[in-house]
Amino acid sequence: MSGEPVFGPIVSGGAVRAAVLDTVRLWLPAYLAEVERQRGHTPGALGQPRSWRRPPDIWKVADQQSPAVMVLPPVWNGQPDREGGTRGSVQASWRVAVAVVVNVGGGDPDWSGEVAADYCAALWALLEQQGSLGGVAADTRCVDLDTALLTQADQRQRALAAGSVSAIVMTRDSLRRREGPVEVPADPYEDPGVWPVVETANVTVDKE
Numbered sequence: 001m002s003g004e005p006v007f008g009p010i011v012s013g014g015a016v017r018a019a020v021l022d023t024v025r026l027w028l029p030a031y032l033a034e035v036e037r038q039r040g041h042t043p044g045a046l047g048q049p050r051s052w053r054r055p056p057d058i059w060k061v062a063d064q065q066s067p068a069v070m071v072l073p074p075v076w077n078g079q080p081d082r083e084g085g086t087r088g089s090v091q092a093s094w095r096v097a098v099a100v101v102v103n104v105g106g107g108d109p110d111w112s113g114e115v116a117a118d119y120c121a122a123l124w125a126l127l128e129q130q131g132s133l134g135g136v137a138a139d140t141r142c143v144d145l146d147t148a149l150l151t152q153a154d155q156r157q158r159a160l161a162a163g164s165v166s167a168i169v170m171t172r173d174s175l176r177r178r179e180g181p182v183e184v185p186a187d188p189y190e191d192p193g194v195w196p197v198v199e200t201a202n203v204t205v206d207k208e
Contacts, residue, residue: 004194005192006181006193008180009175011136013073017071020071020133020167020169021052022134023130024126024127028126032046032119034125035125046067046118047067050065050066052068052070053068054068066102066103067102067103069119070098072096073096074094074096075094076095080093080174081093087178089172089173089175090175090176091138091170091171091173091174095143095166096169097167098123098127100119100162100163101160101161102115102162102163103159103160104161112149112160113149113161115161120146124142127142128142133169138171138172139169139170142165142167143167144164144165145163145166148163
């Protein structure tokens with residue numbers, strides 16, 4: 001331990017969610033465009049996300065909020081792996097879902113469901129191919145994909161559909177069990193800094 005933060009890394013579910021959201025926001029337009037090309041859609045037919053937050057009432061996604069893409073809070077996928085070593089490094093596995101809600105005008109449930117399915121295809125390819133999540137993840141692999149029609153066309157001539165892609169995100173060096181302060185800090189908000197760096201060492205050898 002030398003010249004590194006006293007607490008060592010602490011990778012939270014919030015950090016994983018932020019990495020997924022940042023990656024999806026950066027790459028999704030390009031992947032949607034590619035899905036449109038491969039499916040023979042008119043460019044822009046799927047539409048770009050208009051919202052990146054979970055709506056208060058998913059059944060009332062307004063037209064101006066659709067399509068809405070959201071990253072749900074990650075949870076552990078099994079117990080973390082204690083890798084050992086001098087620092088006691090811990091590898092964590094997180095299960096995270098990216099969901100899309102589509103509210104298509106015109107009252108066509110089939111098209112609404114198709115848009116949700118194509119969005120999920122784009123998300124699947126994105127998460128697999130950009131799985132480092134900006135350097136936060138060691139690996140990302142998708143494990144589940146689901147789409148559903150949430151309502152039939154209503155009196156306002158809208159059709160609501162949703163889809164989700166679930167992935168397992170691996171983060172190495174998520175925590176170091178053998179690091180951390182040795183005493184309770186007097187002020188928890190004072191930065192404890194880093195471990196001191198040993199620059200020189202004096203060695204004494206006794207003759208037998």
